[in-house]
Amino acid sequence: MKQRIITAVIAGAAFLTIIIIGNLPFTLMMILLATIAMNELLKMKQMKWSSPMGILSFVLMWILLIPTNVISFEWLHIDKLEMFLLLIVVLLALTVITKNKFTFDEAxxxxxxxxxxxxxxxxxxYTRFLEQxxxxxxxxxxxxxxxxxxxxxxxxxxGKNKLWPDISPNKTIEGAIGGIALAFLVGVIYTVxxxxxxxxxxxxxxxxVVSxxxxxxDLVESALKRHYAVKDSGQVLPGHGGILDRFDSLIFVMPILYLVNLL
Incomplete structure (x- = not known):
């Protein structure tokens, strides 16, 4: 518990400080965190980051992650999405070229x-650089x-009634409702x-939507860890697991908020 608290205080303070600073330090921190999270997923799949497929995984992720004002493919006369789709075609072609040593499932x-x-x-x-x-x-x-x-x-x-025991046996319906209730209370106070x-x-x-x-x-990452039979996504944060363990909710929330036009 002591180690968990110390990690939370130090990492939390550093994280919030860089969020406030914004600009390039914030962008670099997000790239670093995303890179570590991607490596954690590769480890779950038992795929080496240094392998050709591992490196291609990072490249695909970075294409989607890094803002256009930092990196673009205008010199190739294509945009980031077109480059991403091109690399997907390459991945699918590799299943044939390698005679299924690299499988469709891996792609x-x-x-x-x-x-x-x-x-x-x-x-x-994207959210950090909005007007508010x-x-x-x-x-x-x-x-x-x-x-x-x-x-x-x-x-x-x-808690008495299990929320989804096959995925996360400790979560309960009462807990889920309590989480929404506290988020609502804290959210109202914040916006006042x-x-x-x-x-x-x-x-x-x-x-x-956020809650x-x-x-x-959180349940998505729990399902992922259960599928690959791991307790934590990594050991980057002593007492807290990996980056995915800490950011599983946030990286799911952000695209949804964008898709429903709340950002």
């Missing part, structure tokens, strides 16, 4: 992993942390002092 894993990590952290960067980006990003962080805390303490005190939206309806919808999709993101 699918690389593509889905690069989308999961790349877009998740990309919209983290810092306030919005802190709002999202607070809502996710409130949801996690509310779910944990409510589930521990009142730092207004984000012009209407309360938009604020309520935002809180609900619910955050819990779903």
């Amino acid at each position: 699918g894993f690389i593509i889905l992993s690069s989308v999961y990590i790349g877009f998740g952290f990309h919209y983290f960067i 980006g810092l306030a919005v990003l802190f709002f999202i962080l607070i809502l996710v942390w409130a949801t996690d805390s509310g779910a944990y303490f409510t589930g521990k005190s009142f 002092y730092i207004p984000i939206f012009s209407s309360w309806l938009s604020t309520v919808v935002f809180i609900l 619910i999709s955050g819990q779903l993101g």
Whole structure:
């Protein structure tokens, strides 16, 4: 517990400081975190990062992750999405060239992993550089942390009905509801002092989307770890596991907020 608290304080303080600084330090931090998270996924799949397929996984993820103002393919007269699609074609061709030594399943894993990590952290960067980006990003962080805390303490005190025992046996329906309730309470208090939206309806919808999709993101990573029979995604953060263990909710929330036009 002591190690967990020390890690949380030090890593949390550094993380929040760089978010406030923004600009290039923030972008570089997101690239580093995404790279570590991608490596954790490759380890789960028992795929070496230094292998040709491992390197291609990082390249695909970086294409989706890094903003266009930092890297572009205009000199090739194609955009980032076209480059991503071109590399998918290359991956599929490799299943034939290698006579299935590199399989369709492995190609699918690389593509889905690069989308999961790349877009998740990309919209983290995207949000920070919005007009109210810092306030919005802190709002999202607070809502996710409130949801996690509310779910944990409510589930521990009142949890009786399992939420999804085949995926995460300790999570309960009562805990999930408690997480949403605390997120709502904390979110309302936050927006009283730092207004984000012009209407309360938009604020309520935002809180609900973040809290619910955050819990779903946590379940997605739980399903992933259960499939690959690992306890933690990594050991980067002593007492807390890996980067994916800490950012599973956030990288699921960010693209959803963008897709439903809340960013």
